[in-house]
Amino acid sequence: MHTQKLDNAHRDAALDFLFRHLDSSMVLYSNVSQYGLEYAGQPGQGEHFGAFSPQGALLGVLAHYWHGGIFLQAPDEPVRVALMQAFRQQATRPVDKAVGTAAQVESVVKTWGLSAEDFRLDSVQQLYRLELSALKPPEDGRSQHCRIITPQAQHRPLLERWFRAHFLESLGATDDDDLTRTVANRVGQLLAEEHDWLLECGGELVCLSGFNARLPGWVQVGPVWTPPEHRNRGYARILTGLTLKMAAAEGVGTAILFTDNPAAMRVYEALGFQRIGDYRVTLFKQAVGQ
Structure with a gap:
């Protein structure tokens, strides 16, 4: 086995490998498909490393993204160890998070010898999958008084308030100027990409849901956010169900998501999602590496 830094000449091999592990590689596959394997400092891009068999077959892929996070797809432990060693030798930027199974x-x-006290968030979440032919959309009367809205520029103040609250509550973020910049960038990305929707019920905006990765035939659900004052009324189920119904009408056949929230699990299971594995999100208190 040997490792090397990947470039765009490896794009087809990387996509073929990631497709075989798509349930836990949606973000990796989506970003490689859209932005390639080379890094020029732009959102969506990252430096990529690959491990190859003696026969030249790709065995694993590691991405170090523009935001400092590592996303890894390498089912076999010796491959993961080799990729991490190669990455540490060639890394040019620090790492502040890791996401994957x-x-x-x-x-x-383990590569950096980190433990629980080094994390501001360490969540092993449930990974879910749904074939959209088995979708169970809500049938109660509340959904008849609601409609989906595509966010527009006038919704920016609301979205920034919601994302700030989401990052603080769900991701353990620090309420500072860095968070303000992160939220502004995230909302700008949302408005540009149009992969997220708002739910309006009774003339009031009550929920956000979207797809954070989208491929031919597949979507990954997230983020889903209901402000505290609108919770426990079924809005997340209504909006997620409606967006998945729209995706199915456009030819999408499979949806993936992950969560560690018991209430969210009940929502997704009611829509027909089935647990298929785990997914871990680990955010470091201090960045490590170069």
């Missing part, structure tokens, strides 16, 4: 994130954590 629990076993794969553990390989990242």
